[in-house]
Amino acid sequence: MWENQIDIHKVMEIRSRTTVYLGVGAIQKAKDIAAALAAKNISKAVIITGKSSHIKTGAWDVVKKALEETGIEYVLYSKITPNPTVDQVDEATKEALAFGAQAVIAIGGGSPIDAGKSVAILLAYPDKTARDLYQFTFSPEEAVPIVAINLTHGTGTEADRFAVVTIPEKEYKPAIAYDCIYPLYAIDDPALMTMLPPDQTVYVSVDAVNHVIEAATTINANPFAISLARETIQLVHDYLLEAKRDPQDLKARYFLLYASLLAGISFDNGLLHFTHALEHPLSGVKPELTHGLGLGILLPAVVQQIYPARAQVLADILAPLVPGLTGDPGEAAKAYDGLKKWLQEVGINGSLASEGFTEKDLDKLTQLAFETPSLDALLSMAPVPATKETVWQIYKNSL
């Protein structure tokens, strides 16, 4: 097994659009990153984070010290919630502008990092608001430099060009995609993830699994996206239950984190389709719903829907989770049952009904999937036509 020959304590540099430091202890690279920012004449930064995980994980102590030793001043915005809103982004931007921030350092899971990416754009366009950005009234070409210190192993946002923020009054959860928000540096340190509780451990890795199943089956899927999908799914299969059983297992955390990074790069190439386009209305309407749980609930019905059109790719990449698929387009029900079984094994037994949705909600959810800015673009990537009937039926099959 190749994983046994990797020294997980050796921090290695992975070069993609983002320079990612991966490994146990990678947080210590904060010093080098601060020095690199200072070399770019950056003397003030805004820290974007949630309520407490930046402190509990110990990440903030290291980053604070690195900034202080380098002489970079900072202002801290620590009010980002799960499913962050445009108002949080505007408030953080206002504080950062008043301070004169020239860079964003985001510490957290997808929510603080995506909010941080949005702030980084608005710092370059101070006359715009987060609603302008997420309602697509302008297309940014620049942002201030972003550093992403990642505290979960699911989103891949630390190394991609996407960000998601909620517009609460419309129940929209749109996604933006711009080259200017690839973080300049990212830290992927598995030791910062051992505090993730077992259920969140599963939800974030199920997010990564969804990223690659979608990326490998869009109408844009390329061989790179498909190869990364195969590796991601194998690693999640091999390490998720172990990390759930023993949250302190650094080897399991390392390979789940690596899988999540690969998945982010995979969907940066192949893009996404049904599962994300249908989940965003769920957590747009119910912000308390965890993204990865919503995705896990929808996944079997999505795969059932697309299997006949992408049978060979799906049989290949799903092999660790659903053994015995041959690539025959007639195996959609087998793929559905196999995925349900795997999700139950890792602890996702829910349905839309158990999350409080009923058949009466389906028209509204379907409407939101087509009306929310950007989700229509994801739907257009699906390997089968994304009609309103198809979308409604996927929701129905997930009730």
Ligand SMILES: CCCCO
């Ligand atoms: C288009 C990006 C969505 C990530 O949840």
